[in-house]
Structure formats: structure tokens, C-alpha cells
Amino acid sequence: MNSKVTARTALLIGAAGGILSDVARGLADQGHPLVLFDRNEEAVTRLADELAGRTKIEVVVGDITDIPAAEAQLTGIVDRHAPSVLVNGVGGDTRIIGYADLDRSHFDQTHLENVVSTWIAIKVCAPRMVADGYGRIVNFASAGGRTYSHFNNAAYVGAKAAVIGMTKQMAYELAGTGVVVNVVAHGPIATARVAGAFDRRTEESKKDVLSRLPMGRYGTVAEAAGSVLHLCSESAGYSTGSVVDVNGGLYM
Numbered sequence: 737m738n739s740k741v742t743a744r745t746a747l748l749i750g751a752a753g754g755i756l757s758d759v760a761r762g763l764a765d766q767g768h769p770l771v772l773f774d775r776n777e778e779a780v781t782r783l784a785d786e787l788a789g790r791t792k793i794e795v796v797v798g799d800i801t802d803i804p805a806a807e808a809q810l811t812g813i814v815d816r817h818a819p820s821v822l823v824n825g826v827g828g829d830t831r832i833i834g835y836a837d838l839d840r841s842h843f844d845q846t847h848l849e850n851v852v853s854t855w856i857a858i859k860v861c862a863p864r865m866v867a868d869g870y871g872r873i874v875n876f877a878s879a880g881g882r883t884y885s886h887f888n889n890a891a892y893v894g895a896k897a898a899v900i901g902m903t904k905q906m907a908y909e910l911a912g913t914g915v916v917v918n919v920v921a922h923g924p925i926a927t928a929r930v931a932g933a934f935d936r937r938t939e940e941s942k943k944d945v946l947s948r949l950p951m952g953r954y955g956t957v958a959e960a961a962g963s964v965l966h967l968c969s970e971s972a973g974y975s976t977g978s979v980v981d982v983n984g985g986l987y988m
Contacts (some may be wrong), residue, residue, distance in 0.1 A: 743791075744870075746821035746968065747813060749800050749857050752779035754927025755827040755876075758961035763968065764790040768821070771813055775799040800826050800853040808862040821872045821968045823855040827896075833889040842891040845927040849896040851902060859905060862915060871915030874967045875903050878925040879983040886948050887924060896921075902978055904981045909974030917978035918967045923983025926954040950985030950987045 746763050748756050751772035758785060760770055769792040772779035777797045784793045794817070798809045813819065827850035833842065854875050865871025880888050881896025900919055908916040924930060924945075934942065934954070948954050963980045966972055981987055 741766050741768075742819035742970065743767045743769065745769045745771065745817045746859065747773060747817070747819035747821065747857075748825065749773045750824075750826035752776050752783055752827070753825050754957055755922070755925060755960045755964070756823060757783050757821060757959045759825075759964045760787060760962060762771040763821075763966045767791055767805075769817070770794070771796060771819060773798060773800065773809070773813070773815055779988070781879075790861065795916050800857065800970045801848050801857055801965075803862070804854060806853070806862060807856055810857060814864050815862055817931070818864050818868065819861060820865060820868065820870055821874075822857060822859050822865075823874045823876075823964060826853050827876065827899075828929065829888050829892040830930060831867075831889055831892075832887065833891075838889060838891055841895070842889070846891045847896040847898070850892075851898045854899055855902065858917070861896075862906075863909065865915045866910065866913045871908075871913075872968050872972060873915065873917040874964055875899055875917070877903075877919045877921040877979065879921050879981065879987045881980065882921050882979070882987045886945070904977045911976055912971075916967075916972060916974075918975055918978045918980065919986070920960075920963050920967065920980045920982060922955070922960050923986040924949065924954045925957060926959040927957055929934070931955065939954040947952045948986075949967060953984070955984055957983060 742880045746768050752774040771794045772780050773796045784795045800806045843935040877899045880897040903919040
């Protein structure tokens, strides 16, 4: 069996994030050229410097939620690199806010960060993938988008549920083109941001949180990245519109 991996350019949106930075390492180790898109110039440059000896890297500093500017930047990326892999990893929230304390701005912001930003990246990148007859698109949802959440709020959960629905519709529209669109719904993963929020809890609160997790622990970043890497691979070609749950049994 031929296990050789074809090197394909991957565009990672929110590349400096805790899970996506590990995805970037995995793709770099497989020899895929990378375009790292993130608004945090310091963090994404640091990641690029780390990976520079492993593969070709381009850093694009931009805010995917600035839709007109992001569309122009993404168009340039497609023209220069024609990425075959797109991972949309922007959007996260560790705020526990009751429904009565939410306001319109919470919904507007989280919808922009999670749904609209994912849509614009696919809108720009997918047509070139279709023309090339190959594409792997992976969107980030959340276990909260599958059910309810102990750890977030209704605006965030609603946005992540919308990402799942949008992914399925886009997968349907692209089926048969060689481009597949899937979504990973992570549960609590011990990224630096999430672990930091956990550390700020009282000891009693920490015990309460862990008691709600069937495995009694947060997932590791490596565990979270593994499913993403599979969906980025050639072997994921017959999976489209699927939701991969990585949550330690929180949602079954």
C-alpha cells in the first residue's frame, strides 16, 4: 500500500490558536506548504519561525471578521497558492452568561466570528478547489453546538449550531466536485485559553466542572488536532457533511 502523502497547500484561519497551531505542526511534518492567517502577528510569526525548517510557510496577518478586508486577502491567497485544504478555526468563548444577561451585541459578535467568517473563507476558496477537483474543508463547531453547554452561553451555542447546519448545506452543494466539507465539534480542550479559565475557578468549581465530564478531564490539544488532521487528509474523501465529536463522552 502506497502511504506517500501528496504535498498540498493548507490555509489555516486562526492559525495561532491552541488547536490549530498543533494542526499546523502536524501538516508541516507531513510536508504540506502552509498559509497561516491570524490577527495576532506576534503569535503567528512565532509559529511560522518554529515551522520554517519543516515546510514552506507564508504568514498573512489579518482579521477574518473584517469581511471586506478578509475577502481581499483571501482572494490574494487563492491567486498565489490555490490552497487545497482550508481549516476554519476562529471563534471561541469561555464566558458563562445566562440568557437574561445576553444582549444583541453578544449574538452579533459571535455570529460574525463563527458563522460569517467561516462562510467568507469557503466562498473565496471553494471555487478554486472545485476547479482543481480536490478540496478538504474543515470547520470548527463545539459540543455546545450539538446540545447545550455547561461552559458557554446561548449566543455562542447558537452560533456553533449554525456552523454545523451551514457545513451540511455546503457539503451537499459541493458533493460530487471532489471537495468535502466537514466539521469537528470539540468539547472542553485544554488549550492555554481554556486551561487558564479553568485555573481561575475556585477548587469547588473545578471539581464541579470535572464531575460533569464523563472522562473526568479535559481533552488534550493533540487529541483535538488528530481528528482535524484526518479530515484534512486524502483518506477523508468519502466523508462529507459529517460532524466529528471530540468531547470525552460529553455528547454521544
